[in-house]
Amino acid sequence: MTALTLAKAINAGLRRSLESDDRVVLMGEDIGTLGGVFRVTDGLKADFGAHRVVDTPLSEAGILGTAVGLAYRGFRPVVEIQFDGFIYPAFDQIVAQVAKLHYRSRGTVRMPITIRVPFGGGIGAAEHHSESPEAYFAHTAGLRVVACSNPADAYVMIQQAIASDDPVLFFEPKRRYHVKADVADDASLADARPMGVATVAAPGRDVTLVTYGGLVRTALDAAVAAEEDGVSIEVIDLRSLAPVDHATVEASVRRTGRLVVVHEAGEQGGLGAEIVARVTESCFEYLESAPVRVTGHDIPYPPAKLERHHLPDLDRILDGVDRALGRSNSLSAHPVRPTGDGVEA
């Protein structure tokens, strides 16, 4: 056990992967000499050399495209996209090549590529630096998508992602990079919880709250706050966004009968839509109220001084919980329709 920040936990995980498999190579902009703009790869180039930790030219399609070629050659590239908003130039290589080549080659060509993406807001950054693009990738067959929320998971999950023979989008909640916690860096990876399995981060009885990444901490805080109010929230940290561990989510909803999904990404077509749709299909008879989504607005990420009015926070989560529980909430004040959804077009 060592107490590490989330950033350092990923660093430690990368180091272990580099040590244990010499086909693992890290690629990205500024990841070598600088150690990454978030220092996640700090020290790795010095220790493993410029052929294992590769500073690349400034071209995201180039990074992903050469990673595909390296995968053809039997390497396991781990690429860093410097910020969420810079993944789009690589979208074609990810969606048309990385995601599809195993299928297109009838299983002969593996794409064990890990794409690390610092994601989400909450750090007062400039535009294009706070995006939550995960739903694009969750909708793309052939990819796996995960998000870590804490150092212990991050340390394990990055190694699992690298070890996976499938391409993995690995989302890192940048606003939690500096949060410290114990990491079982002495434990065996074989015993670890599989990357695809969700965690019940806090058990509860009244409502199931599903989230991931940077908002898990906020959700846990909301659970504590609600407890004082007599409401018991079960917080599920999804960890895997594609595929979703529906078994865990649905088991919880069958007990609580109520669902709130929370994420920073916009509501329309966000991951919450999938989870609500799937739970509704599978647990219809168990639902005591309409599932609720608490999400970022469907707007481009706003300027820094407005981000607190975009991101779900503790109060908005609790308001969503109140909606799920049929308690007084922001929409119940002037109900226009029995569903409490008052402003239909």
Next chain:
Amino acid sequence: MTALTLAKAINAGLRRSLESDDRVVLMGEDIGTLGGVFRVTDGLKADFGAHRVVDTPLSEAGILGTAVGLAYRGFRPVVEIQFDGFIYPAFDQIVAQVAKLHYRSRGTVRMPITIRVPFGGGIGAAEHHSESPEAYFAHTAGLRVVACSNPADAYVMIQQAIASDDPVLFFEPKRRYHVKADVADDASLADARPMGVATVAAPGRDVTLVTYGGLVRTALDAAVAAEEDGVSIEVIDLRSLAPVDHATVEASVRRTGRLVVVHEAGEQGGLGAEIVARVTESCFEYLESAPVRVTGHDIPYPPAKLERHHLPDLDRILDGVDRALGRSNSLSAHPVRPTGDGVEA
């Protein structure tokens, strides 16, 4: 009234837009001399000249990026992406620029760009030629997304899209390009149904079937087939995928109590998820059964000889309707859980 194929209806709409606004310019690969690989722009370069109908170099990011510059200059670019699967190289320009510049410029810079995309399968094409990428764009704030399903709509909607001051993704169901129907090419655009409004393509009582694009025809056929079986399906042609005309959808579901959403795109994070989630939130008390999704599988588009095992067809739609109605269906044979959803992970 003139009977036109869907392709010719779009051609006629483009022609009218070119005539009525000299800031409208068409751009794309092979759209000029060749008239487009589907001949949708046939004859337009000859009639309007190479400055209005522009054959571009082979670079999708280049097409969208220069369209942005032209929009800065006050033009209304209408770009063609040759096939759905070739839109991804332009993803960054679409998501980070086209979608966001109005917001980023605080409303000073308009992006009245129309992005025409022949989409979907059913024509036995090679890989990357049958994609349904609409959910990516519906999840992107700042864009509008529409899909036409028939010549009459196509003729009007393409003109509305071009006239819109917002950027519009305009999806054209390529497998319906050659379907002919009457087009009101003499009617005034001002009287036409707004692009954002859905159509009840066939009224019905028992179940609401929501779809768009190439599958509207299939859904209507399913409604006819079901009628013989005593089941009354209301078919809604969504037309606008972002924003969705929830008023129309929800009004229908409040009457029928049952919802089936159908699309070619994969299920996970597809548009069906959004519609099911939203309807569940808004019409929870009205729902008599769990909403059902009938979609393409979550796989890369398969080789041509397998596409009939990927695309929803009449039988799969009817099976979905049976699920919504609680009638015997493919999943009810061996029910494991009361919801009829038998194979939970």
Next chain:
Amino acid sequence: MTPPEPAVLTKPRQMLQLIGERGERLADPEFDPWVADVDLDQLAALYRDMAVIRRIDTEATALQRQGELGLWPPLAGQEAAQIGSGRALRDDDFVFTSYREHALAWLRGVEPAELLAVWRGTQASGWNPFEHHLAVPQIIIGAQSLHAVGYAMGLTWDGSDAAAIAYFGDGATSEGDVNEALVFAASFDAPVVFFCQNNQWAISEPVGLQSKQPLARRADGFGMPGVRVDGNDVLAVMAATRFALDRARRGDGPTLIEAVTYRMGPHTTADDPSRYRTDDELGAWRSRDPLARVLSALEAAGHDVEALQTEAGSAADRAAADLRAAITTLPDPEPLTVFDHVYAEPNSHLERQRDRYGRYLAMYGEEEAGR
């Protein structure tokens, strides 16, 4: 065979030719050494290769017209560019092509059925890339150029002296991917050959829309030599490719080759070139036929071209018959294989979907389902 390296061609010359349009052998002090070993028999073998692949191409086009294939992109006219470069490769060089390089597949031992499967639509791809050191064909224009560079970077890290080669068209040079590939290749001294077949057209768009300069001139600005070669001169193509491959093997990095050639047929069987180009143009290029050129050269050198034509003709006949026969070995795939190979590892979501579709098929019966 490692002749002295030609003066680095930072500024591509007009166009490298070793066999002129009337079959005359043109001396080139820089490039002659690269094909010094190619005697008349070998030249005849190159002719045979071209004759066979031309016939395969014709047969496949016919198969498409007869409804046996969904689509076919003919290579007619580009035989010398593909055979000349392909015959310069070592077996362990890795080849990344677009969709038109059937000659490369054939040269590397791909079976007829493997070649046709993807165009018939029965399989996502035909062959195992590692058996032939040949990637799956690429339809996304230019994307494979980056794959070749990545593979080549891996070659150097592995200490191998093999090379990678990326085939793409003139139109592809406008895609960001190809330009980024040039950047990466130069930065990492990647042992890669960029082989651009400038066949004058990208569907209906003439090469002049993509570039006002000869494409080989792009190379210099990216920090590599560019060679412009007559793509209808199989010997010159072979010399240029050997030169580039040798640079790669010796650690001197990438080279861009522009092979100037012509697509004699339609873009694909779905295309109608009469909409965008003239008979005159076609006629002019027909007179530069790459096969006729080698024949003239052989004839001038006293080779028995009649025997060669007869022999090549029957080899071509056999190849065509094999191709046609292969169709029958390509039955429609089993429905549930649609789910195979999406992932390399188990995936709960997909397994559920497969299971459900399996039930659906079971209920409706495979016959009716998915009509």
Next chain:
Amino acid sequence: MTPPEPAVLTKPRQMLQLIGERGERLADPEFDPWVADVDLDQLAALYRDMAVIRRIDTEATALQRQGELGLWPPLAGQEAAQIGSGRALRDDDFVFTSYREHALAWLRGVEPAELLAVWRGTQASGWNPFEHHLAVPQIIIGAQSLHAVGYAMGLTWDGSDAAAIAYFGDGATSEGDVNEALVFAASFDAPVVFFCQNNQWAISEPVGLQSKQPLARRADGFGMPGVRVDGNDVLAVMAATRFALDRARRGDGPTLIEAVTYRMGPHTTADDPSRYRTDDELGAWRSRDPLARVLSALEAAGHDVEALQTEAGSAADRAAADLRAAITTLPDPEPLTVFDHVYAEPNSHLERQRDRYGRYLAMYGEEEAGR
């Protein structure tokens, strides 16, 4: 003023300099005519511009350190590149920049508050692009190069003789977008100037990782002249930019300018350059300071540089004071403005969301909400 066009620079020369490192005026028969009108007073005015923008930059950096700005990307070291090119532009030329070209904003009349808003995080952007013919700054590396080309294509279609100019960095040349911009510009003879500030670094990556050739050499392969100019020589930069703009106005198409300069400060205020570059390197470039160079030239020519420095100093002081004062005019925005301008037209989904968030705020009170 239309001096005879220089022999087309298909192969960029070493590097254009008009004022040497010790302030000496270097004769250049091709480019001297382009700045023949720049007398000592005008040179002094260029110095004043550079002094003011340097001071604005220093002040903004200080404001960031004091917590008034979220971030600031300093331009220190690049004053001559930005002022020399910016002063060559006409008001109706349209400028597309990245994030570091504060001098362009200042030259084109952007107010201090408009300049700072985006870095303070109170607004998505500062100014109305059409008031200043200056696009919103671009953070996606290279994307704006295509916008400039599109705008320039529009200029020709409108029959205008204005030009567009795209500013980007050395790192940006590796992005597909910039390369596609070169392709489009050449194909459409777009009246656009590509102005690349090669400041030697892309965050921690030296320019050698992006290219082993001088970046100006990229131009030729794309079919346009490339000019490599000393970016710390304000006169040479102005000459090169005027030359390129004139080409554009006369319908001769695009030009690529590489201004060789140096970023003296960190990439942004969030960066620590000591992790990747040496004091020696910094020192070497400090001795090539663009302001000092003009001063030397003026001094050598007998201009009263002391008076100039005093005058420029107080202009800079005023600009700095204005900048600092502007901060107070940038209050935090109203919560519901977060929904403004997503769309130009009514949007049912967004209106519902705005309405709901409005209710939420009303219920929880704006004070508590969104903590």
